[in-house]
Amino acid sequence: MLSVNHVTKKYGKFIALEDITLEFENGVYGLLAPNGAGKTTLMKMLATLLFPTSGEILWDGIKITELGEQYRDILGYLPQKFGYYKNNTPRQFLRYLAALKYIDVKVVEEKIEQLLEMVSLCEDADKKMRKFSGGMLQRVGIAQAMLNDPKVLILDEPTAGLDPKERVRFRNIIHNLAKDRIVILSTHIVSDIETIANQIVMLRQHKLLCCESPKEVCKRLQGKVYEVPAESENRETGFLLSERQSENGTVLRVACEEPPKDGVLVAPNLEDVFLYIYRDGMEG
Amino acid sequence: MSIMMPSKEEKEQSIHTILELGMQPSKTLKDVIPVLLKRIRIYNLFFGIWDAIFLAFVCVIAFTVVFMLPEGINRNVRYMGLFFISPFFYLMLHGFTAWKELQNGTYEIKMTCHYTLRELTALRMIIFSVFCIVLDVILSGGIWHFTKEGMKLFQLIGLSLSALFFYGTATMAVLRKGLSIYGQLAVPVIWSVLCLVPIILKIDMEAILLALPNVVVGIVFVAAVCCYLVQIKKYLFGGEKGGFYYVVS
Structure with missing residues (x-):
């Protein structure tokens, strides 16, 4: 060992x-x-x-x-x-x-x-x-x-x-x-x-x-990652992790404590955690 | 209550055991170098760096042709050239091979092998000094041939080899201390200045060197060789200090 x-x-x-x-x-x-x-x-x-x-x-x-x-x-x-x-x-x-x-x-x-x-x-x-x-x-x-x-x-x-x-x-x-x-x-x-x-x-x-x-x-981000349509009024809510294209247009992936309006709770992946932990001002 | 004390035999046996386990046999260059050479093999010692060695040879030949062979060159210049060229060859061999390792980035892997770059460097330095001795003897013979009424061959060889080994000692000491690249450059710079001063000031080195008794030349030579071997030993067995300490070296 x-x-x-x-x-x-x-x-x-x-x-x-x-x-x-x-x-x-x-x-x-x-x-x-x-x-x-x-x-x-x-x-x-x-x-x-x-x-x-x-x-x-x-x-x-x-x-x-x-x-x-x-x-x-x-x-x-x-x-x-x-x-x-x-x-x-x-x-x-x-x-x-x-x-x-x-x-x-x-x-x-x-x-x-x-x-x-x-x-x-x-x-x-x-x-x-x-x-x-x-x-x-x-x-x-x-x-x-x-x-x-x-x-x-x-x-x-x-x-x-x-x-x-x-x-x-x-x-x-x-x-x-x-x-x-x-x-x-x-x-x-x-x-x-x-x-x-x-x-x-x-x-x-x-x-x-x-x-x-x-x-x-x-698990560190469990219950904190949401997907929000890019057109949503609450697009500024939380920390933007990434975005992807879906059938209904662009979807933003955000991390926030409170569920945003129109937000769908999703399972966090390692990249989400990485981006969240090392967000601006928190890097190495 | 009486306490059972160990007998004299038991005490001596204990002391003997402690000494046997606690005192490791001292490593000597004489024992270690042949084993290392046998295991690593000469071919591997210079693997990937033959071009660097070739380049060093070219530089030394160029120096010899330009500064030492032409007719009409001042005898003083020839003598100082002789004392300069052997360390210069040593410097070129060491410098070009270290540069090649750095350029290729092979040093990190070698540092993590059973035989590290430290052992390779120590062995290379010993072999390089053999190359330099051969060159030195040939050049000393040449200079002696050109200046027959000047210094004796023994003196020329003795003093130029002393120059080589003192230079080698300084180089190994600097490597061992892990000085920066500027610290490492100090040795060749100081050596060059020492060789140039008598030429610039037109000091009659021939007269000074001729006045040296053979015994003194012999003692200086032996001292130089001993200093060099001590530094090689310290470098080889000095332990790993980590970092780029022995990479750049």
């Missing part, structure tokens, strides 16, 4: 994260917050790229800094900006990282083949990566993170820049990987985690807001 105990991270006087306490068990954790809320700082601390100013991060009760390479051996990490060598092929790059991850040379080739198959890159395994699309590169990134069969898989904004088709493919891969490991996924795109995350971790103003299942998160 991975535990974050009262972790604070400061950069000089700036507090990037304040008193974060979390516990991770097997499953997918979606770290959801707007840009600048501290998602990447938290991810980097979990990946040992940064260390807390105060507090501690423990793996099975031992500080990850003390575990050193033992922790890195069970860690898979895909950074926000996946770095690669353009003139190398995925196979060469994976072989190289396998050496750095100290994976037994006897099993490396077989492992690489399995991973390339998992991310559907077998046909492109020997092509130079300079010609790869963003989605293909992200798949190489996933493969490298999985080389050591990690117990903790950290993916920092893995779907940024992917087209809808690639995003769906990516979600399916993550879903399959999460059966016997901790997958921590940061994003500000709600739809990426709505379907696959077991737990949603939300940060606000550099502090932990919640760590709950998507259902529980949605």
Whole structure:
């Protein structure tokens, strides 16, 4: 189990994260917050790229800094900006990282083949990566993170820049990987985690807001989300979440305490909660 | 009531156990480096950065051709060039490879591997210093050939290698301290100034260096090598400080 105990991270006087306490068990954790809320700082601390100013991060009760390479051996990490060598092929790059991850040379080739198959890159395994699309590169990134069969898989904004088709493919891969490991996924795109995350971790103003299942998160707005016709006199009521086109014209989706005139109560979704929690003045 | 006290044997056994469990065997470069090289392998040490190494070679050859080989170059300039070029080569190798890692953004993944960028950097620095030694010996031989009545080959090699290792020591110390990019640039800037001052002030370095006894040259060389190895060791075993501390390094 991975535990974050009262972790604070400061950069000089700036507090990037304040008193974060979390516990991770097997499953997918979606770290959801707007840009600048501290998602990447938290991810980097979990990946040992940064260390807390105060507090501690423990793996099975031992500080990850003390575990050193033992922790890195069970860690898979895909950074926000996946770095690669353009003139190398995925196979060469994976072989190289396998050496750095100290994976037994006897099993490396077989492992690489399995991973390339998992991310559907077998046909492109020997092509130079300079010609790869963003989605293909992200798949190489996933493969490298999985080389050591990690117990903790950290993916920092893995779907940024992917087209809808690639995003769906990516979600399916993550879903399959999460059966016997901790997958921590940061994003500000709600739809990426709505379907696959077991737990949603939300940060606000550099502090932990919640760590709950998507259902529980949605309960926060239960009975407060209404759909109002755009022509309604009460269109200014409440906080505007989104709008959509219906058979009867444009419909506004609003969050408010009291039911607006002509308003129809609807079930809140994760995007509603996200927009409501991070409305102007309440961002990260 | 009488309390049973441990016997002398029991006390000694306890002390022995505590010492055995509590005192980890000290790591030495001699033990660790061969193991690291065997596991990471030389090919992987320079994976993806061969172009950066090639570029460093080109820069050094260009420097040599322009400033050291032409006939009629002042002997003083040749000597200072020799003391400058080996650290310059070291700087180019280190600078271009670090730049390449930063440009490609590969450093973050490497920092989370079993063998991190810190270990890679330490091993690379050792190999780079071997490249520089080879270059240094060749160039020292060349300079000695051109200026036969000047310094002896032993002195040229001893002093230029000392220059290399002192420069390497300063570079590793700066990396270890995790200074900013400006802090890291301070080392090559100071070194360049030190090499330029005798040329600008027309100080007869040949006379000064010729006056140095061989023993002094030998002692300086050994001291430089020791300082360099100590810094490499501290860097390698210094522990992870996190952040971009050893990324930019």
